[in-house]
Amino acid sequence: MSTAAEAILLGLGGDGAPQWLSLPLANRHGLVAGATGTGKTITLQIMAEAFSRQGVPVFCADIKGDLAGLSQAAAPNPKLEERAHKTGVTDFAYEAAPVVFWDVFGKLGHPIRATVSEMGPLLLARLLELNDTQEGVLNIAFKLADDDGLLLLDFKDLRAILAHVAERAPELSAHYGNVGKATIGTIQRRLLVLEQQGAEHFFGEPALALTDLMLLAPDGRGAVNILAAEDLVQRPRLYATFLLWMLSELFEELPEVGDLEKPKLVFFFDEAHLLFKDAPKALLEKVEQVVRLIRSKGVGVYFVTQNPLDVPPAVLGQLGNRVQHALRAFTPGDQKAVRAAAETFRANKSFSTEAAITELGVGEALVSTLQPGGVPGVVQRTKIRPPQSRMGTITAEQRAALIAASPMAGRYDTVEDRESAYEMLQSRAATAPAEVAPRSPWGDAPVRRTDPWGGAATLPPVPRGPAPRAPRPRAEPASDGGGFLSDILSGGGGRRQSPAEALAKSVMRGVGSQIGGQVGRALVRGVLGSFLKR
Template sequence: MSETILLGAGERPCTLLLSRANRHGLIAGATGTGKTVTLQTLAEGFSRAGVPVFCADIKGDLSGLAEAGRSNPKIEQRAHELGEADFAYEPSPAVFWDVFGQQGHPLRATVAEMGPVLLARMLELNETQEGVLSIAFALADDEGLLLLDFKDLRAILSHVADRAAELGTAYGNVSKATVGTIQRRLLMLEQAGGEQFFGEPALALADLMLVTPDGRGAVNVLAADKLIASPRLYATFLLWLLSELFEELPEVGDLPKPKLVFFFDEAHLLFRDAPRALVEKVETVVRLIRSKGVGIYFVTQNPLDLPAAVLGQLGNRVQHALRAFTPAEQKAVRAAAETFRPNPRLRVEAVIGELGVGEALVSTLQADGTPSPVERARILPPRGRIGALTAEERAAIIDRSPLAGHYDTAVDRESAYEHLVGRTTAAPAEGPRRTGGAPVRSGNPWGGAALPPRPLPPVPPPTPRGSRIPQLPQGQAGGGLGGMLGDILTGRGGKREGVAESMAKSVARSMGSSVGRQIGNAVLRGVLGSILKR
């Protein structure tokens, strides 16, 4: 199996070393310059190398990689000219996902997994409102109430409002007006369809890292054409997915190839209106997730859409054409040119504006970790279809998926809503249904037996009031994430008590009331919550 992915060629071939693919990357360029085709070529290359891929499909164009490309002499000639001697049209093993459950397997998370920090960002809450939301999570932890779906969150917020006077001493002041504001934000999210994201069965990260019997990695395609209409929801959802990967994957250091490559399209939405503290902590996550075998590739129109601190972490770069008609655009072109290692044969600043569709400036990390000199290259065409699938083709692929039947029906088990409203039983609920599909098949068309059903997480026992996880002794936390966790739990750092500290206490309560995998997840989710908040 090849140790490189061929991206294209100019005066020399432009390749991406798989052993350096976890150093992250950037695909940038103006609208219509070929970013999506470059993304498809890269995704197919990783898949053929046995690396699973996750990417968001903003316009529906990426879905075509699930079918073999149509014969085109110009494409074939271009591929041969660029050095792809074995070029042949072929589909990639695609798995389609959709938060709304219409164009792929429903993709869900529980309210508890999302946590108060990311949920507050999704709802665009201020600090006071976020504090009340953290109190609701803390109360649920202390009383052993599972927060799984949308109605659980509504029920616990109503419960907090009803007990506002009683809770003030133990948790802090709660205003019924603030709870009402949060409930209105939840209503807006519900009307936008966002409530379908919360529930069970929740996504198992192992299902994003499937490999076919012949060694090809699955290409997970998230249908985001509807999701992108709510930019904050889109950005927060992908940030949550990154946080889950960060939490659950073990440290592996540098591998011969990544365990997963994550493409973050429309990446500027993650940083739009973000406070400086958030940007700094996202940079930390981007830097540390590399050692877990995950490569992140940001896709955006202009490199300046990303903060300089994040841009500095991206070692592999593909820069398509930028147009410079205004002084601000000319400044952006100069800044983009300065990020490349110079090539004495190229005037990069001038070339950026001259690139045609399907051309790009390419610089990737070499074996010694240094960037290669920038090269003007023609990008290799993909082997899959360029363009969107029809609804019938998409439905047929979904029905043949190895995950068919695992996520299609929502499960509504006893949780906070049932306890607070007084209902003692919960029947399975119908989840979002796909349209135009055939009956779900029970076998695994990728070979082998069908994947077994995944058990739901156990219900944690109620935790006595006032229980807390013991504090870490001074000096044992160390640096890095361990140090951050130690600072959170021991109160070091000289910060005044506020929302961040109340959230840390919520994490401690959650750790005290969880079992098994939930304990580890709560610890690391607390770390990420602190990273995103402090």
């Protein structure tokens, strides 16, 4: 059906026919499934090195450290050579693949970073496990950053824009929708948890240029990009969100190319069930859209998982090339999963697919690949060919030497921190007019008051302690003919006033200011007389 020039060899079928994966149809995606210890990792390894030999760059996650062996040629072994011969390999040679190591945390490979803006609110909400209300507020923060020209690059930018939204919550609620400070507080706490898990290393610059994943070696082989995921997989949401971000970026950045003679990039998504576990509907729709349409960008996506049922039906239906390793059926649930897996294959009349899934040995698989015209091939029980690179891990010294000699050496290793939302908001706060605080009567701070025309005036400083009182001028005698009333108005000629006299004096002043003439004076005398008689 195919030749080595236009396909990669997976192994030898039970009918004696080689099982090929057609390169022009490799961008129709695929599935590698099977229980733990049945050979999924070796299948992934032989596919990665085979794509590389055909000039197709590969990206894969190394969950257990085993795929690092792709960087080293396998040690000569007669058993490997014998198996290669029995599985249809005619040009077997021990060979290392051109490997580039990556690591989100920057420990076991070149750092991989993305900016907060590139991640976007949908994937970030998935990463933070936000509900719909919290996701809505996060969308408002991103929208405000766009409107105000604030760059969101790293974790501190995200925290700064959330604090800015909280400060302007009443104003923003009228323009963007309700913004609750309690909701923002919840998002900030989630960010703190994520930061403590080391996720802040992923956000920042220099951000990964996806073209750096599609390098070719000088001999024409495609680069095998290996993501060190031993630590990353312990944070399943970060792991799944990161790989989905990569798919989304590939989908948005790469141009439409239609069907090519071979893919521009093949992407292996190991432990794929982590992507779909507890995923909200919006995210599942995003995955389905990317998987369905990224084919036309020349990218093939291969999900690697234990059970085909880990992949939603809408996505599973897009996977045309399938390699199914053994499944164990010890429980009724396991038996149901086996039946469901068997039904996804085009049946072979020579054996029962359902029975074969439970009988496969290590290094055996049921293989069904797309044939010319995109027709699924009849499933074949197949012995998988051996890899030409090392099976297993490598030493720390070998990894360090490969990282130092990598074409990416020095490009992503140093963090950049240019002016972004955090710095811009701090600068705005520093240049804003200072608010003059009201001054306490016991301090020296100026006291602000507003005049009737809307302006502001500053009163002179209030001295500390009681001010000395100026002597009060003696009142002139009233023109009432002298006598008793004059004594009261003048303070009694130095005589200490009784309470009644003081009260009478106060009342007189209030009434006397409004009533004049002799009638007024007579009325005052009457009032005073009534007090003094008591």
